[in-house]
Amino acid sequence: MNAWFVPGRTAEKRIGRWLAEMEAEADRFADEKGRDAFAFEPIESRYLEAAPASLQIRTPYARTVVEEIREIPHARWDAARRLWSVPYRSFEQLRQRWPAIEAAAEHSEPEARRARREAVRGTEKEAASRARLKERRRHRYPVPDDDAPPLDRAIGTHVGIVFFIGTDGEIADPATVSAFYFPAADDEEYVWASWRRGTLEELVTTWPARMPPQAPERVRGWWTPTLDELRPARREAKSRRRAKERSQQAAGKALRSEAGG
Template structure:
């Protein structure tokens, strides 16, 4: 690159914007075609594009390149699906995306959320997955389909009938009752801070307070974590964290150690906060949707009066 071009590109009074590019020849050539006045700056170690609207034009160009790459990846995914399709009553290959409708299942949700670009469509009550994520979808589909079949009403009913009157049924009902109480055992003399996101054996929660009621060790060990004989536990009430609380929680850098696991609570890691944030976002969207539907129904009723 000639010396004059370098000097011109790095004049401090010139108006423009800089950008980094991937180190591949084709991308650089396309960039030079789109921005013929762009010059490489050794001092800035970046490409400089002159002009007051340079930053906006560069952003638009990157968006177009990304859209082209996505379109190419989608087309590649369509071809792969056409060559080796997934046959399932839970999956529909629509024009723009795959559409997944399954019975409610935590296992299904967990699997789908691991697929890149998967999105929950609140209005249609289904998951959408772009064709570019077909290989990820294919690798997780056996687990998704198996969990969906286990969650069908007939399958659930059959399992309930199979354990009816057995000890397993009693334990299942006891677990459900205990979960609904929204309480958690904490050491009486080493309790967690209140009103902030805390990691526990039942997920990330926000503790509200405690009345000092003792938690019996058999219940602690049966439903929460192995109780330590030398520790006295009390029940603490909890609630799910709001999206704002979870987003502003600074994650721990390391997973909980053995003493924290034995204690029953710890500062949550990013891996723990992510699903909690997704759940909080889903709760907020559901609440907004319900509020919107209620307002719409009220307006309709008022017009009829």
Template sequence: MIETKSPVDHNEASPGEDGEKPGADIAFPYDRMTVEQFRRRFPRARWNDDRKAWFVPGRTASRRIGRWLAELEAEADAHADAKGRDAFVFDPIDSPYLQLGKTGFRIRTPYSKTVVDELREVPFSRWDGDLRIWHVPFRSYEELRRRWPDIEAAARRNEPEERRRRAEERKGSEQDIRSRLRSAERRRRRYPLLSHDLPPIGRPVAITYGIVVFTEISGELVAAEVVADFYPDVTEDHVWGYWRQPTLEELVRTWPAKRSPGGDIAWWLPTIEELRPARRTARSREAKRRAKTP
């Protein structure tokens, strides 16, 4: 629906027409029931062929039309919720991760980036940080149903027992050893940088680990033969830079780059697509820190 407030004077309107009266125009696709509801609500409204819109007279017309549109939207949401609930009854999702609530579905799974990414794509879904569950209204059931196989598969993969089983299978393998070495290298919070292309100190930049803030460029040359497994493109021109995680305030203040750079580069200014998840992570990290503070 489109609502436009009528000006006090229309140049093309002749004296005595709607253009000289205070009021507001509203136009919407023709539907018999909607028109009947509209006429009952606004009995003084008149159709204007020139503007292809209904004219509602009165100085408060725009406000009254706004309230009516809000009521229609609420009715549409209620209808969509009822339709979604009926669809669930007809074709339910049987899963230990999903519970039926009064206004929708409550979803609780082990943490999985796949689950988070999938649920964020479901319309009107929201995360409850206090209860640590996702809320999805009934109206979004069709989209939730479509994405559920991937959500459940990711949740099962991240069950503690399943993760322990995979860890036991990997223990002692070459993959496990390499994974441990990579983790140990990352905990050092260092990163090889070309000596002639150094990032700004104290400003969030993006690297292969994500968005970080470099705190120091040591000038120490990188021993390529030692770290070749972690940084295969390292040369004798690389030096070590040391980094930390950015704060939420730093990420919010960071102006995003217009586009992601191409080519093989060590660091770059983050785009908005990279900043958004980093800000969410930082917000969650700071909320946990505040919760632990007595």
């Protein structure tokens, strides 16, 4: 077997430093190549700024933007400056995803949001949207009376991954089930079950299903989530935790300021 044998810890450290230097040199070369590619065919957009060290993206919040950028190698979120930073070595991947990123950003501009709200104001579509939002805020979900999901475990549903808390046995109206959740089976009786969002720790430690839910599970309304379902749920949980931490830090800073004043 062809392999290197490095005697002694000092030699091992030298090899480690050498490998790190080689990797850094490769990154610098890739950045230069990406910088040249950007200079030759730049992305011109109000959402993108070419800084000396990286490409910086600042857009209104949109889930599609976040999902697309997270697929770009080495992209990172700068919480202090509220922008995404993408190294030049990832320019090609950014260019491939940019049409979707820019379209989602424009769709999320305040003016575009207001225009969409005005377009549906007073229509049946607006009424239906308000009804869905009101129903979702109740944090309830229909489950078969004779086949309820386990409690306090990550469960895939038609409204995302949730952790069921319990049920008081209240019968769910089939019309409400079909209107807001999934088509109710004619021969099935449903009860309302309350639910909560999972914490990041709970979602990270959830063992995913190997296969996506089959037709009977989707008809039933709940299933064991797959890794593809868990990943966005984990990202959302991480974002919620960061937002909570920022809020707590801001509150603590305000209290210290008041105490000092």
